[in-house]
Amino acid sequence: MIRLEKRRQPSTFWSAMAPLMAVLLTMIVGGAMFAALGVDPVAAIRTIFWDPLFNPQFASYSRPQLLVKAGPLILIAIGLSLGFRAGVWNIGAEGQYIMGAICGAGAGLIFYPSESVLIFPLMVIAGGLGGWVWAMIPALFKTRFGTNEILVSLMLVYVAESILASVSSGLLRNPEGMGFPGSRNLAQWDASANRELISGTGMHWGVVAAFIAVILAYVLLSRHILGFQVRLSGAAPKAARLAGVSPARIVIFCLGTAGALAGAAGLFEVAGPAGQISIDFNSGYGFTAIIVAFLGRLHPVGILFAGLLMALTYIGGELAQLMLGVPGASIQLFQGMLLFFLLGVDVFTHYRLRPTAREAA
């Protein structure tokens, strides 16, 4: 009989190994899944993880996409990780992302067709504010009434989606779009375009913001008292309260930061890669970012790598769809499995296996 025994200290070895093990297990089980779908598993795994980066035929297109897709994922996941560390479960980042995009795009479009250089910064601020306000709704309910933030933030995703559907065919519709839903193309308007900064890299302002967020989050968590309080609130809520940490302040800070970052990510996306507010410009980054945050061990540097890896599965998934006819949904399943395996392997960070002579009562 084998039983689990709690470790005195979390294992640093397993903490670092768990994500790698999870990726490996996902490749194996995912490979089996592809085989069951009638696709050569080795080819599928190679197409997803190798070809986008190193295949001479595709790499020139796919490599820049890596940063384009990783940027929003990292930016959102950094915000979410603060909350997850503190035990604040914001799972409505998708809604904050949508509202940020709508507010940012709206703030810019008011000034169309001005060419002022102030428009893009204004849009970024409005985007962050939009996401922040959307996240403040669950934050205020949580701090004022103790309402469950998981459910409220998630319900607000559906509300945001109906607002998106409404504005893309109403308020923000392109007046020159011959009645089609969707806003003006922000990427084609010089004042608002979130352009590629270094040609051929995919680097745009959102990616820059993501890198800055990684650095700031790292400094916050390891060097700043607020970061310490965030970690303390999650690890030992009672100790945090006794030490004078206000739970309400932590909730507002964590949800607010996550909302602002998700909102900014939405704006960067809609002013760049997506181009316009349309009914389906959002591609689920807000949900995938939850996986990124956990896969990165809620650590800023880990999230950086996890975001790149998750971006790779998106790009590789599209490639596999194109080249091998793998259904698009299988990539979604692939990403979900990754989180599942990670959570499973993670048991070894906190527990060790011990053979026992007799069964524990």
Add this chain to the structure above:
Amino acid sequence: MDFGSINPVLLLASVMVSATPILFAAIGELVVERSGVLNLGVEGMMVTGAVVGFAVAVNTGAPLPGFAAAALASAVLSLTFGVLTQVFLSNQVATGLGLTLVGLGLSALIGKPYEGMKSPTLPRIDLGPLTDLPVVGRLVFGHDIMVYVALALVAGVWAFLRYTRAGLILRAAGENHDAAHALGYKVIRIRLAAIFFGGACAGLGGAYLSLVRVPQWTEGMTAGAGWIALAIVVFASWRPWWVLVGAYLFGGVTVLQLNLQAAGAQVPVALLSASPYLVTILVLVVISARGHHGAPGSLGRPFHASQ
């Protein structure tokens, strides 16, 4: 605007139909939570039930095998959550979210070939003269069998929790797992059984969506129903009959907003289509502001026998 076109009897009857999927999922989740486990994967289990039920019903040409398969598939899927949280001691919130993401991906994968198809649907029962009674006949005796199954399930869960020894043990595991463990009850086994039951119920709810309520398969068709089921359990303060009230209330809002949209009410469509979610938020806020929760004591806390 023409409110005259809305027939109140048919409206109430359709409320019952539209509430049934959430009722299934919520009563299952109630049992799970009463055992001390928070499974946030209801949405994923529902959508899996929806696609499996639809696929099996289309292939067999009969809806009932679809429901059975849906319950089984979602229950088996929920066991992945059970094993991860109970045996591997993973975080319940994160694992539940993972279950939702896996379920959405899995269902999209399975459902691709079935998009745009029509399934065999459940006939309404016909009790002859009883069903022909005015008003009452249509409301009480004029539904399909699964509406009654859902109601029976609520009564069954209520009686089980209140009057049976097994129900008492399940509640003990949920209120204080250390005490239950000290008394010699197998907390993990009890919880795995509860999770399995919750999965089966969510599967039935999903299948009711794709086989009766809509009846079609579209990707992600649950559209938050699983999350609303979770909210209804909170609304009900973990009491079975209040789950019924919550589900019918919610079904009422859904049907009303659809009817208002159809009647061309002078209300923005975005507001109407968001109204079920807004009402859920409002209800959650009111419940939490009232301060009485009644949540099981060990809800969401991991159990490890060494501690």
